[in-house]
Amino acid sequence: MARPRTPILSVSGIRAAALAVIDREGLAALSMRRLAQELDVQAASLYSHYRTKEDLLADIANEIMAEVDVSGFATGDWRHGLTVWARSYRAALAAHPNLVPVIAHGPGRREAALRRADAVHGGLVSAGWPARHATMIGASTKYLVVGAAINSFARGFDADVQVYRDRYPNLSQAHRLAEHAAEIDRDSFELALSAFLDGLSRIYEGLGADTGR
The missing domain is CATH 1.10.357.10 (Tetracycline Repressor, domain 2)
Incomplete structure (x- = not known):
């Protein structure tokens, strides 16, 4: 079977990549375009999982708070x-x-x-x-x-x-x-x-x- 042309995205993978950018470069460095580059996909492909960056950040925060x-x-x-x-x-x-x-x-x-x-x-x-x-x-x-x-x-x-x-x-x-x-x-x-x-x-x-x- 041929490999997909673009990586298969998951919400957990998107969150992990976004958090890695934030940890490494700071909150201001994160944008959907920057995240798409990190994941080697088109920015548009992220929006089927998260409508906005704010929705993504809320999901990441929720994941971290689950550890408390x-x-x-x-x-x-x-x-x-x-x-x-x-x-x-x-x-x-x-x-x-x-x-x-x-x-x-x-x-x-x-x-x-x-x-x-x-x-x-x-x-x-x-x-x-x-x-x-x-x-x-x-x-x-x-x-x-x-x-x-x-x-x-x-x-x-x-x-x-x-x-x-x-x-x-x-x-x-x-x-x-x-x-x-x-x-x-x-x-x-x-x-x-x-x-x-x-x-x-x-x-x-x-x-x-x-x-x-």
Whole structure:
């Protein structure tokens, strides 16, 4: 049988190729024409699978969000649920930092993101949090995770010691931060998450006293 003149396309293959472009070159580099070049097909052939680039990006975001673990809420321990969710959420975003603006925009109608939002909200309410607090906790956790994923604190400093030595004595070791960026970023996220959860625990205890729970 003769080989087809053009590669056979699948939605999973299109998503994988698009994500590879985004990871390698950035979100702005992706267009349907650029993606067609990557797949060695005509751009028109992509539109039978995705009407717009936005539809494709939503599908990719949905696929990534499907990796986020919200199973910890099934234990009934809201703190454990938030910990598991926040860590896996950060890991999913950190694996594809160039796609963070798309994912951070919100769940919209994306099924995977909505299922996880539903599990988080339901898990918090079932554990005794008022619905309003559950909404704010979900939002606050997202702020923490997205902030951690979108930028690296440690990599924001120059590696040249002369930049800091004379003018910024309190930053005399800042040139070394980039060497340990992954460790610093991970530990800083864990510190922020722990402080956040400790603060929520105090609020939760106060709510119990007010309601007689």
